[in-house]
Amino acid sequence: MDYLKSLSLNTQGILCLVGAVVFLTISDSIIKWLSPTYALHEIMLFRSLFALLLVFVIIQLEGGLKTLKTRRPLLHFFRGSLLVLANMFFFLGLATLPFAETVALFYVAPLFICILSQPVLGERVGAVRWLVILVGFGGVLIMVRPGVEVFRFTSLLPILAALSYAVMQMLTRKLGMQEKAGTLTFYIQLAFILISSVIGLSIGDGRYNNFDSPTFDFLLRAWTLPGPADFALLAICGLIVAIGGYLISQAYRLGQASAVAPFEYTSLPFAVILGYYLWNDLPDWISIVGSGFIIFSGFLIVYIEKRDNRRGLNRHPHKEY
Helix, strand or coil: HHHHHHHHHHHHHHHHHHHHHHHHHHHHHHHHHHHHHHHHHHHHHHHHHHHHHHHHHHHHHHHCHHCCCCCCCHHHHHHHHEEEEEEEEHHHHHHHHHHHHHHHHHHCCHHHHHHHHHHHHHCCCCHHHHHHHHHHHHHHHHHCCCCEEEECCCHHHHHHHHHHHHHHHHHHHHHCCCCCCCHHHHHHHHHHHHHHHHHHHHHCCCCCCCCCCCCHHHHCCCCCCHHHHHHHHHHHHHHHHHHHHHHHHHHHHHHHHHHHHHHHHHHHHHHHHHHHHHHHCCCCHHHHHHHHHHHHHHHHHHHHHHHHHHCCCCCCCCCCC
């Protein structure tokens, strides 16, 4: 512990972020593993219930239940709802698409954030950023391959997840929420629990599951009681999501966003390893090229953010679960 404290704040932030990436990618792989058996909203409900147990521990460490008091409960719920929507799009895509491809497509989120920064925040985007955005979306077109036989509409789901996530981040930045990390995490998990419960009560009997599609089956499947092994996986999933979310908050609290943010992309090689080990999935060369364009554009956006940070502009946002 003394050794960690001796490291620079940026180094501590980077270590926290890499740890978060590992935890959250494992959580995503667990959900993909369970997707052929359980409904998405059932998995999300169990995950959030277990995550909330650890969140309560974090809240106690940050000052107790009094930190949950807020003047903007509806704002918290709306922000949480956007993240629920982003998660649902992401995991619905994950049920059908290769693991690494889904993760790579989600990384257009910084490009959406850059696009939205002008109309929502009044920030000037500029010609260089627009060029970077075009490069990134060129990578998306390469991966999605519109107009060819292998085009899959499910490839659009991670992109919709990225857009929902970007809107959520814009809301956070515009309103400048200052609550503690544990408080924000609590209301996020509460939104997951409430929305998943409502969906489960509405369609959890499976009566609308009349589509011959793994994606729709994952969304509309009837709830079933998890067995002991799957219940343990759901518990692990919830706990590591809470840990991952907390580590992300710590990463961006300790380190400069421009120094920390590029390490979010370490999830992609980790996703390739897990995808190959668990499902024997390896990206084809077209997906690798498209991913390269997306990641390259993401690094350029981070570089531009770092340059603009010196001029007093806003910091780069981060991923939450």
